[in-house]
Structures are given as C-alpha cells and as structure tokens.
Amino acid sequence: MADELAETALRAATPSGVEYADVRVIRPKRYLHLAVRDGGASALTSSLSSGLGVRVRTRLAWGFAGTSELNPAAARDTARRAVRLARAAGRTTARPLRVTEETGPSRGRYATKLREEPFEVPRDDILELLVDAEKRLHVGPEVKSGAASFQAWDETKEFLSSEGASYAARIVHVGAGVTATAVRGALVQRRSAPNSFGGACHQSGFEFVRGLELDARAASVGKDAVALLDAPVCPTGPTTLVLGSSQLALQVHESVGHATELDRIFGSEAAYAGTSWVSPGAIGSLTYGSDLMNVVADATEPGGLGTFGWDDEGVAAQRVPIVEAGRLVGVLSSRESAAELGLPRSGGTARADGPDRAPLIRMTNVDLLPGDLSMEELLEDVDEGVYMETNRSWSIDDKRLNFQFGTEVGYRISHGELGALVRNPIYAGMTPEFWRSMDAVGDASTWQLWGVPNCGKGQPGQVARVSHGAPVARFRRVAVRGA
Amino acid sequence: MNVASRTPRRRDAIAESVRGLSSGTSADLRWTESLWTTIRFANGRIHQPHHEWNVNLSYRFADGNRLGTSTTGDTSPAGIDEVVRSARSLARVAPKEPKFPGFPTDSAPRPRPVAFSAASARISPEEATRIAERILTAAASRAPGARIAGVVNIGTERRRVLNSSGLDRSTRTSAAQASVLVDRPDRDPPVSGWSEGAHFDAAKLAPEKIGREAAERVATTAPVSVAPGAYRVVLRDSAVASIIEFLAALGFGANGEVEGWSCLRRLRGKSVAPPAIDLVDDARSRGTLPGAIDYEGVATRRTPLLEHGVARPAVTDVVTSGRLGRPLTGHAVPPESPSGEWGPVPTHLLLAPGDASEEELIRSTRRGLLVTRFHYVRVVDPGRGLITGMTRDGTYRIENGEVVQPVRNLRFTESVLTTLKGTELVGRATRAHNTDGRGGFTSTCPAILSRSFRFTSATLF
Numbered sequence: 001m002a003d004e005l006a007e008t009a010l011r012a013a014t015p016s017g018v019e020y021a022d023v024r025v026i027r028p029k030r031y032l033h034l035a036v037r038d039g040g041a042s043a044l045t046s047s048l049s050s051g052l053g054v055r056v057r058t059r060l061a062w063g064f065a066g067t068s069e070l071n072p073a074a075a076r077d078t079a080r081r082a083v084r085l086a087r088a089a090g091r092t093t094a095r096p097l098r099v100t101e102e103t104g105p106s107r108g109r110y111a112t113k114l115r116e117e118p119f120e121v122p123r124d125d126i127l128e129l130l131v132d133a134e135k136r137l138h139v140g141p142e143v144k145s146g147a148a149s150f151q152a153w154d155e156t157k158e159f160l161s162s163e164g165a166s167y168a169a170r171i172v173h174v175g176a177g178v179t180a181t182a183v184r185g186a187l188v189q190r191r192s193a194p195n196s197f198g199g200a201c202h203q204s205g206f207e208f209v210r211g212l213e214l215d216a217r218a219a220s221v222g223k224d225a226v227a228l229l230d231a232p233v234c235p236t237g238p239t240t241l242v243l244g245s246s247q248l249a250l251q252v253h254e255s256v257g258h259a260t261e262l263d264r265i266f267g268s269e270a271a272y273a274g275t276s277w278v279s280p281g282a283i284g285s286l287t288y289g290s291d292l293m294n295v296v297a298d299a300t301e302p303g304g305l306g307t308f309g310w311d312d313e314g315v316a317a318q319r320v321p322i323v324e325a326g327r328l329v330g331v332l333s334s335r336e337s338a339a340e341l342g343l344p345r346s347g348g349t350a351r352a353d354g355p356d357r358a359p360l361i362r363m364t365n366v367d368l369l370p371g372d373l374s375m376e377e378l379l380e381d382v383d384e385g386v387y388m389e390t391n392r393s394w395s396i397d398d399k400r401l402n403f404q405f406g407t408e409v410g411y412r413i414s415h416g417e418l419g420a421l422v423r424n425p426i427y428a429g430m431t432p433e434f435w436r437s438m439d440a441v442g443d444a445s446t447w448q449l450w451g452v453p454n455c456g457k458g459q460p461g462q463v464a465r466v467s468h469g470a471p472v473a474r475f476r477r478v479a480v481r482g483a
Numbered sequence: 484m485n486v487a488s489r490t491p492r493r494r495d496a497i498a499e500s501v502r503g504l505s506s507g508t509s510a511d512l513r514w515t516e517s518l519w520t521t522i523r524f525a526n527g528r529i530h531q532p533h534h535e536w537n538v539n540l541s542y543r544f545a546d547g548n549r550l551g552t553s554t555t556g557d558t559s560p561a562g563i564d565e566v567v568r569s570a571r572s573l574a575r576v577a578p579k580e581p582k583f584p585g586f587p588t589d590s591a592p593r594p595r596p597v598a599f600s601a602a603s604a605r606i607s608p609e610e611a612t613r614i615a616e617r618i619l620t621a622a623a624s625r626a627p628g629a630r631i632a633g634v635v636n637i638g639t640e641r642r643r644v645l646n647s648s649g650l651d652r653s654t655r656t657s658a659a660q661a662s663v664l665v666d667r668p669d670r671d672p673p674v675s676g677w678s679e680g681a682h683f684d685a686a687k688l689a690p691e692k693i694g695r696e697a698a699e700r701v702a703t704t705a706p707v708s709v710a711p712g713a714y715r716v717v718l719r720d721s722a723v724a725s726i727i728e729f730l731a732a733l734g735f736g737a738n739g740e741v742e743g744w745s746c747l748r749r750l751r752g753k754s755v756a757p758p759a760i761d762l763v764d765d766a767r768s769r770g771t772l773p774g775a776i777d778y779e780g781v782a783t784r785r786t787p788l789l790e791h792g793v794a795r796p797a798v799t800d801v802v803t804s805g806r807l808g809r810p811l812t813g814h815a816v817p818p819e820s821p822s823g824e825w826g827p828v829p830t831h832l833l834l835a836p837g838d839a840s841e842e843e844l845i846r847s848t849r850r851g852l853l854v855t856r857f858h859y860v861r862v863v864d865p866g867r868g869l870i871t872g873m874t875r876d877g878t879y880r881i882e883n884g885e886v887v888q889p890v891r892n893l894r895f896t897e898s899v900l901t902t903l904k905g906t907e908l909v910g911r912a913t914r915a916h917n918t919d920g921r922g923g924f925t926s927t928c929p930a931i932l933s934r935s936f937r938f939t940s941a942t943l944f
Binding site: 028033036048050051188479 | 570613
C-alpha cells in the first residue's frame with residue numbers, strides 16, 4: 001500500500017539520531033466552491049492541491065517540513081529540511097521529549113461512505129439549485145443582498161511512519177447554505193439557513209446537500225431578514241436563555257472543545273490561541289457543568305467533519321468521554337501531550353489541515369449528548385426568557401472563560417411559548433457558571449450534528465474541520481442584551 | 484531551496500495559457516512560489532519548527548462576463564492543462580457578472596520596485612532557530628522562572644500575474660515577523676507581558692528588544708478587578724492595529740459597499756475622526772511588508788482611507804470596480820481565497836504618527852485604562868462597525884496621569900468609528916504588526932488616546 005514517494009521521504013528522514021519520522025502524502029486534495037450572490041457569481045472556484053509533509057523526532061526536538069512538489073528530489077529535500085530543523089531546535093534544550101507508546105501499528109484504509117460523488121454532479125445542476133435558492137431570498141427591496149453557496153472537499157492521503165504505521169484515507173465533506181442581508185438606513189440584518197457562515201456541512205456525498213432543500217427554505221429566510229428590521233432590540237437583563245442546536249454547538253466548540261485541548265492546557269499555544277482555565281490536575285475532579293452535562297469527543301461518529309480512521313500520528317479514531325454528569329473526565333490529546341499528562345495512550349486528535357502543516361491537537365466531533373425533554377417540555381417551565389438561534393458573532397477570552405455570542409435571531413419566551421421576534425440578541429457569561437446553570441437538555445429529536453469547517457489554530461495558521469452535535473438546552477439567569 | 488531558481492521554465496509555459504484566446508474570452512493567472520520558516524517556542528523550548536515550500540497556480544477564465552477560477556499545486560504540463568480546463572468549464576456555467584470591466588491592460592500605472600531582503604528570503608533553518616533563541620534568552624534573562632512562548636516567521640513570496648490583455652508583472656516580497664509572550668501562570672491571578680515586531684528584513688527584527696520588552700511588561704503586582712463601563716483608554720500600538728484592521732474590513736472593503744453593510748457607506752467624504760487622523764494603505768512603504776502588485780497585477784499605490792479624519796472611498800478589484808463604477812486601486816485578493824468573501828480590503832495600513840510619547844498619553848488621562856492588546860476580536864454589527872473582544876497581556880488602571888496597577892482582563896463591545904472619533908492624542912512611535920506571519924496583512928501604527936471605550940464585562944484573570 002505504501003506510496004513510493006512516502007517511502008523515499010521516510011528513508012531520508014531517518015538518519016542517525018532521528019528516533020521517529022512520519023510522512024503524509026496528499027494526492028490529491030480537491031475543493032469546489034460555488035457561490036452565487038445577487039444573481040451573479042461571487043465565487044466559482046475549484047482547486048486541486050497535492051503535497052508531502054515530513055515530521056521527525058530526535059531525542060530532544062521535533063522538526064517538520066512540507067512541500068507542494070511531489071517528486072523524489074523534493075521528497076528527499078523536504079525530509080532533510082525537517083531533520084535540520086529538529087537538530088537545530090534540539091541544540092537549544094536538554095529536556096528529552098516523551099511520547100506515548102501506541103499498541104500495534106496502524107494499518108488499513110478509511111473512506112467516507114457516500115452515495116453520490118459530489119465532484120461528479122454536473123456543476124450547472126448545482127448552480128441551478130443555488131441560483132434558484134438565491135432568487136427566492138429576494139422577497140422585497142429591503143433584501144439588499146442574497147447569497148447561496150456550495151462547497152465540497154475531497155482529500156486522499158497516504159500515511160507512513162518509521163514505527164510501521166501505514167494507512168490510506170479518502171475523506172469527503174460537503175456543505176451548503178443561503179443567507180439574506182436586509183438593509184434599511186443604518187440597520188443591517190442577516191438571516192441564514194440551515195446555519196450561518198456557509199451553511200451546514202457533513203462528511204457525506206451530495207445526497208446531504210439535496211436533503212437540505214435550500215430552495216424550500218429560502219423564502220422564509222428572506223422574510224425573516226426583513227422582519228428583523230422591524231423587530232425590537234433584544235431586552236436586557238439576566239433571564240432564562242434557551243439555545244437552539246446550532247448555536248449550542250458553537251458554544252460547545254468554544255467553551256468546552258478548545259478548553260479541553262491538552263496543548264492549550266500545557267501552554268504550547270499560549271502565545272497565539274491562548275491557554276485554558278482547565279489545569280492539568282483538574283481532570284477527574286473539576287465540576288464543569290450541571291449534572292445534565294455529558295460531552296464526548298467522538299472521531300467515529302458517522303457524518304462528522306472530525307470523523308476519520310486514524311489521526312495524523314497514526315493513532316486510531318476513538319470515542320473519548322470529556323464530561324460525565326457535569327464532571328471533567330477527559331481531554332483532547334496527542335502522543336506527546338498524553339505522555340506529559342501520564343495518560344496510557346493518545347486520544348487520537350492530532351490533525352493537520354494539509355501536507356504543509358504539522359499536526360496539532362484538534363477537536364474531532366465534540367458533542368453535547370441529548371437529555372430527555374422535548375422542545376415543548378423544555379419551554380414549559382419558562383415564564384419569561386429568550387430563545388436564540390444561528391450564530392452571528394462569537395468571542396471568548398484566551399483561557400476560554402469569558403464569552404459573548406450574538407445570534408441572528410431571538411424570540412421572547414413568555415409563559416412557556418415562543419413569542420415576538422427580537423433583533424441583535426447577545427448573551428454573555430463565564431464558562432463554568434454558564435454550564436452549571438444548564439437545567440434542561442432537549443431530547444434526541446432536538447439534537448443535530450453541525451459542521452464547523454473554519455476552526456483556526458496554530459502558527460502558521462491551520463483551519464480544521466470539526467463537528468459538534470447538540471440538542472436544544474435551557475440556561476438560567478444568563479446575561480442577555482441587544483447589541 | 485531558492486525560490487528564484489526553481490521554476491522559470493514552467494512559468495513561461497503557463498504564460499501561453501492566457502495568450503491567443505478565442506474572441507469574447509479572456510483570462511488572468513497568478514503564479515505564486517513561497518518559502519517560509521516558522522519557529523514556534525513555548526515552555527522555554529522550541530516545540531514546533533516548521534518549513535514549507537509551495538507553488539500555486541491560480542487561473543481565472545472569463546467567457547464573456549461569466550467567470551470561473553481554478554487553482555492547482557500540480558504545475559506539470561498535465562496539471563496546467565487541467566487547471567485551464569477546469570476554469571473554463573466553471574465559466575461556461577457561471578451566472579453573468581453584468582458589469583465585468585475586463586482585465587487591466589499593461590498601460591495601467593507601472594509598479595515601482597519595493598524594498599526586499601535577499602538574505603531574509605534565503606534564511607537557513609539554523610539562522611531562523613537562532614533568532615528564536617535570542618528572543619527566548621533575552622526574555623528569560625529579564626524574567627527568570629517565567630513561561631515564555633512565541634514565534635518567528637521568516638520567508639519570501641514571488642508572484643507573477645499575467646492576463647490576456649497583455650499584462651505581465653511580477654513582485655517578490657520578504658517578510659520577518661516575531662512575537663513573544665512572557666507569563667507567570669503561577670501567580671494568582673496570572674500576569675503576562677507581550678511584544679512583537681515585523682520588518683521586511685530579518686536582520687532588523689531586533690529579537691533582543693522584543694524579548695526584553697515582553698519580559699519588562701510583566702506586572703509585578705497582582706491585577707485587580709475593575710467594573711465594566713466606559714473608560715478613557717490609552718491603546719498601545721498592538722491594540723490600535725486591531726481597531727484599524729477591523730475598520731479596514733468593515734469600512735473600506737468593496738463588498739461591504741456593494742452589499743450595503745459597510746459602516747462607512749453613508750459617510751464617504753464626511754469627517755469621521757479628528758483631523759489628526761490620517762490612515763493610508765500603501766503596500767509600497769518600507770514601513771510595512773512591501774509588495775509591488777496585487778493579485779490582479781495592478782500596481783500598489785498610496786491610497787488615502789482617512790484623510791484628516793475624512794472617510795475616502797472603498798478599495799476595489801476588477802469585479803467590484805465594475806460593480807461600483809470606480810477605478811482599480813490595487814487591492815485584489817486571490818479570487819479563490821476564502822477571504823474573497825470579504826472582497827478587496829486594504830492590507831497594508833499605516834496610521835500616521837502624532838507627537839506624543841506613551842508617557843504623555845498616560846499623563847493626559849486622569850482616570851482610565853492602558854490596554855496592551857486585544858484577543859479574539861469579532862464583528863457584532865457590521866453596519867455600525869461594532870466589534871467585541873478581550874484585553875490581553877497587560878491592562879492597567881491609570882489614575883491622575885500615572886499607571887497605578889494592573890487590572891484583570893475586560894471584554895469590550897465598541898464601534899471602531901466611536902473609538903477613532905474619540906481620539907484625542909496620537910503617539911509618535913510606530914510599530915509594524917503582521918497578524919498572519921506571512922506578510923499578508925500588515926498594520927503600522929502608533930498608540931492612541933481615545934476619549935471613551937465601552938467595556939461590557941470582566942473575566943477572572
């Protein structure tokens with residue numbers, strides 16, 4: 001199975017003094033982005049990239065090099081460059097590196113299960129779908145701008161390590177969505193479906209996009225955007241907050257997923273993305289949220305953008321409990337960080353976003369598990385409150401404590417029922433207080449898996465593709481206001 | 484590896500792909516070669532040394548006014564054929580871009596040479612590692628026992644842009660960027676200091692100064708809590724960089740103008756800041772990380788954005804110049820770029836310095852806050868220029884013109900327009916900030932004193 005070029009690079013990457021090396025060959029990575037804006041094409045783009053990345057470890061340091069050139073000379077040159085970097089870095093420290101011993105080398109093949117190859121669907125068929133949906137957004141002159149987009153990713157990868165790991169993978173993601181922007185004077189309101197920032201994404205074939213029924217959703221999206229222009233600003237004050245599934249998914253991402261990345265916890269990302277309010281000693285004892293809170297990082301979940309066979313260190317995909325009944329029980333880890341914490345094995349979350357990037361700890365599919373209340377039952381106990389859905393803005397501090405999220409829409413809740421639309425809703429809080437205030441969690445009928453295809457981390461920057469499953473949930477005494 | 488010597492023969496081969504096109508069609512292409520070394524360090528050691536060498540070809544085909552773009556890293560003859568075929572097939576099915584003005588000709592203003600450091604472009608792994616080590620050593624000697632983390636990015640990019648209107652232009656850029664965080668997680672609450680620098684010449688990066696400054700900025704006393712609310716603020720240069728970068732994206736990007744959400748769309752030609760505020764975009768300046776052309780081959784130029792506080796027009800690329808009926812300004816991003824959703828935006832910002840020292844800015848503040856930098860800044864409401872983010876790595880209370888104590892970090896939710904309109908004093912020392920470490924987005928700015936800045940909540944540290 002092993003790629004000849006990968007073997008060439010691996011040989012060049014293992015001179016005397018190198019204890020470990022791995023090679024990833026991406027051949028190819030395809031990307032298709034079709035976006036229609038106001039009847040015209042804002043982006044009709046396809047890309048095809050290939051490349052090779054080599055990572056080496058000496059007793060004292062890592063080294064990484066990547067290239068877009070796929071030929072034996074470039075493979076050797078890239079490998080030697082990684083070795084030079086590791087040796088130069090090793091001269092600055094006397095502390096040996098440690099990594100977990102992974103039992104049994106990883107060998108095999110992983111492929112996305114799909115029914116309809118997205119790159120084989122005629123592009124004019126996809127464009128027809130987008131043009132039709134975008135047109136339906138324009139329900140009146142106040143819809144100043146409409147957008148409909150489709151994206152597909154398809155990556156074929158070979159992985160080879162000096163420990164004998166050898167796997168091949170083909171992973172396909174698709175996504176689509178619509179957004180209407182309504183403008184009146186200085187007032188600008190946006191409404192999107194099924195989600196903001198590109199729509200909904202899954203590991204799937206084109207059948208997922210067909211199931212989104214963008215054309216059927218578009219008119220109501222346009223109407224909502226216009227209605228928001230006349231809606232009152234969200235009221236201010238501590239109140240009961242009910243979050244829709246997609247917004248709660250992003251809340252999980254920012255305040256649980258990133259906070260439990262072990263590289264952040266150990267300070268490896270301190271200068272850029274930040275650290276975490278979670279300390280290494282807190283695992284097993286920290287009360288993260290209410291006893292209704294159960295979170296897993298599941299790299300085996302069907303449809304997830306963070307689903308794979310093996311990570312970019314050759315560690316097999318796992319389902320790792322993170323929070324059980326409100327207590328922190330696990331973290332997201334790599335071979336090096338797991339060894340530093342004293343874990344027996346890596347959680348298998350080291351991923352790179354391309355051949356020219358080194359693997360970092362990235363979320364897989366970090367899910368808040370469903371509870372047992374229907375939406376109606378969850379609202380029943382709310383005398384006054386606000387329901388918010390579809391993210392509009394997000395920000396959180398560098399320890400993942402103080403957060404503020406804005407959503408596209410809010411609805412007042414009164415005596416157990418959803419009421420009037422409110423615009424510019426914002427809620428804010430502190431991570432532990434917020435999760436400890438969660439007193440009701442929606443059942444499986446409210447739970448959905450959402451792709452987050454734009455998770456930034458690392459220097460040079462990397463964009464990971466992850467997912468989060470979340471139900472609807474209720475939080476008490478949350479600070480809400482209108483922007 | 485040497486960028487200049489690798490691929491000229493293949494580049495000439497691809498030039499043929501934009502020549503001799505049939506009537507009613509046109510094309511442009513971007514050939515980019517980049518070589519970067521990144522040395523990351525944390526917990527006192529170099530933990531992520533990185534090198535990358537990439538070649539990319541971006542080809543855009545126009546079938547009349549229908550546009551399709553395709554890119555590839557496969558620059559073999561077969562790869563080039565495929566990228567051309569793919570762009571053509573996309574263009575054939577694309578919706579029309581009714582006001583597409585066509586690609587620029589070579590008669591447009593010629594690009595001028597810009598500053599470039601050949602030594603930086605060919606820096607070795609060992610030399611880059613040594614720069615990181617110098618930062619680490621300087622910081623550690625001033626702050627023994629502290630946790631030190633940061634990055635050094637050094638590299639080069641060569642870009643050639645050709646089109647079927649006869650344009651054939653090249654630029655090469657060099658960039659060096661470093662930043663360092665010195666923190667004391669063992670203190671309760673923790674304290675930290677920050678410094679950074681960017682220059683087109685790695686030899687001018689001043690690693691010792693960067694390491695020393697971060698270490699010396701670590702507070703020696705415990706931060707106290709202050710109540711959220713509106714404060715007079717002294718924003719250090721790193722914080723000002725965030726403000727003007729969001730102003731550039733929300734106020735001077737063409738897509739915001741076209742789609743109606745620009746925070747300046749009804750304010751062009753009007754005063755939005757005091758006369759002391761002069762903001763320009765100038766990718767040719769030695770004070771930034773210079774580049775001679777944009778991604779459509781248009782010569783970069785000095786573009787006034789705020790002239791004595793008066794808002795000037797948004798910047799453009801080929802498509803938005805047609806939609807807005809305005810001239811090209813040389814601000815095209817790659818047509819395939821995800822950031823293309825924002826459209827063309829100013830990327831080499833220079834805020835003119837004033838004549839105040841940081842001490843004078845502080846002395847002019849009876850009661851307020853000194854902010855070193857912001858973290859995780861995001862848009863709340865684009866039409867009002869409203870953004871939110873956290874303070875980070877050194878926020879201090881000012882009383883009666885003196886810094887009296889560090890404070891725990893705060894969240895702000897404020898409009899970039901309010902911040903600039905309230906500017907009372909501008910610092911004289913400027914610093915270049917490069918957020919992506921690749922020279923793509925550079926802001927060179929001084930510190931400012933602004934009358935009122937709204938903090939909406941506080942955090943625990």
